[in-house]
Amino acid sequence: MNNTKIMETISNDIIERCRCGDRDAFRSVVQTFQPMVFRLAFRLLCDEDEAKDVVQETFIRVWMNIGRYDAAQRFTTWIFTIATRLCLDRLKSRHFTEPLSGDEDCLSRFMADDSAERSLENQELASIIRRLADGLSPKQRLVFTLICLEGLSSAEVEQITGLDGDKVKSNLYVARKTVREKLKRFGYE
């Protein structure tokens, strides 16, 4: 499986300067981790504007609470935890998320064209993920996205979501089963 793992790192010196209120240091933190947070939020929420709002909210929380950041934890994991919780809150507040009319066509085209290497537009990618993840509970969607799309390990997901190992496994099992059954309807075994 392709891993788009959390690769970004930042020096302890920059984190320490942020703790002291250095805004220039914090700008470099935002520039480093902004794409990573946006990618996660976009894959979870399938909405560009909402994902940008989550990015902003995440970094504001990082700035406000960086004094409480425990250096024993990886900085990237800490940021991911904040972003994930914000996304989960938004997912929970959505009562029904119906797939849009063009989502199914988008997924069909993507499935039929497995040799294509072209980059998808944001809207196409959102359609595909939205159609695949339709019917998953917020937690199943979260675990599915973190493991299957972000390529994180179960241990990292446990740390980020606060779920225990069994819950991560069961949510992932149900999510994969649901997605597999959905794909069967598209003739993909």
Added chain:
Amino acid sequence: MNDLDNIFERIAAQQPTLADADALCDRIMANLPPQQPKARPLWPMVTAWLSSAAAIALLVLCVLSANDSPVELERVATVSVPSVYEPLRSARTLNEARAMLADINARRSPSISTIKKHFAR
């Protein structure tokens, strides 16, 4: 790797594009509120809590022991009482006096069964 993983891999390889990343960064920087203070170490709070708990416990002990003090006992002992209550003077604590008083009263007030036996005779 099965087909499902292959599909996930293809989707994961697609990166959403963050347009206007600089504008978003500027927006974040412009909206930064004041920072929260650093987390304080826990032990001074625990020490303060323990010392106040100890002070309260000490106060409670003082109140309890004051209830059973010899001063109270003296006051009981100097009151003029009927002879039947004379043994109370030997009590060393108020609680002991209470126990003795209960014993005396029990002996002075016969039980219902004793009264029944008396009239049956």
